[in-house]
Amino acid sequence: MELTLLGTGAPDGLPRPSCPCAACATARGPWARAATALLIDDALLLDLTPGAVFAAARAGHSLGAVRQVLLTHPHDGPAVELPPALPPAGRVPDGQVLTLISGHRVRAVPMDAPGTGYEVSSPDGERLLYLPPGAAPAGLDGRAERPYDLVVCDVIGRPDAVARLRAVGAVGAATEVIAVHLDHDAPPGAALDRLLAAAGARAVPDGTTLVVGEYPVVPDVPRRVLVTGGARSGKSVEAERRLETFPEVVYVATGGRREGDPEWAARVGLHRERRPGAWRTEETCEVAELLGADGPPLLVDCLSLWLTDAMDRVDAWEDERWREGGQGALRARVAELVAAVRGTRRQVVLVTNEVGAGVVPATPAGRRFRDELGRLNAAVAAECEEVLLVVAGQAVVLRG
Secondary structure, three states: OEEEEEEEEEEOEOOOOOOHHHHHHHHHHOOOOOEEEEOOOOOOOEEEOOOHHHHHHOOOOOOOOOOOEOOOOOOOOOOOOOOOOOEEOOOOOOOOOOEOOOOOOEEEEOOOOOOOEEEEEEOOOOOOEEEOOOOOOOOOOOOOOOOEEEEEEOOOHHHHHHHHHHHHHOOOOOEEEOOEEOOOOOOOHHHHHHHHHHEEEEEEOOEEEOOOOOOOOOOOOEEEEEEOOOOOOHHHHHHHHOOOOOOOOEEEEOOOOOOOHHHHHHHHHHHHHOOOOOOOOEEOOOOOHHHOOOOOEEEEOOHHHHHHHHHOOOOOOOOHHHHHHHHHHHHHHHHHHHHHHOOOOOOOOEEEEEEOOOOOOHHHHHHHHHHHHHHHHHHHHHHOEEEEEEOOOEEEEOOO
16 A cells, blocks of 8 residues: 655644745745645545645656545635546545445544544455544553554654554554644754654655555664753753653652642652653652553653652762761662663663852752762763753753
């Protein structure tokens, strides 16, 4: 089964008409995207968009042999002129199956938002799933019979759609996931590629043709990632986005609760509201123990609070205690954590702080913490396949 993506953008395209934002201003040339439409084996067109005939011609195809046009979502805006000889566009009711003369079978998949998803099976048995913008499959109760060969969906806008499909086995290790319906909320260029790769997905330019069932180019998901940055830099958001497409994640909160501190409670509450509801939270500093156990991906936020707890345990803040054994005890605990990061079989994203680029702390204890955190960050970074520095909400790749 051959799939040609006539467009990969949001319904309004990218850039959006008359939008002054920075993302739209830079969406020119190869970064520009027409509204998403899929041409399957020159016989089935999913979503009819302006310029579809010319987009097909640029990709080396013709719409002359199309025998069925199906829509996945309401197409707002000016009416799209139907090209000559193209059949009227329609939608298949949820749950029903349409068999084409070409031998393709199309099953309508119900969504949790307005629109219809389509599962398309070729005469040879390859299967793809195409989802409308801003929607995820509804009613996924049992396990899928087998994974799809290809899933085309709104990875940026609805990462939980991929998580739901993974949870039931509809997306497996060999499933190729293509991100479409890309809007100006998606980061541009290499930042988009990096974000999608963390989800096991990728984006392709308009006009790309893929062979469904061919050995897919599935991006390697980094198993260990360290995200560092200053206060309010966006490092926690960057870390959380890297795991949004996974059905189970353990969020390891090393800060714990602070009785009688409403400001801290408000911070914790904001973090909790931002995380997917399916994530489980562990409030603990026993990170090495979690890293050594099997289980779903871990998000550790953050190492600086973990270090604070470690220094509390060995009384490393006092100069005399530091000289009499606190230093050795702290270094041993740090070495245990670093060894656990090296040996873990789990996918893990760790968050930490950069505290050495500002004002020099006024106290010996403050300077000690700054120095030890710098050493800890360097040691953990050495064990991670990918290291990111987040500045003003922008992630800079230091490794990977």
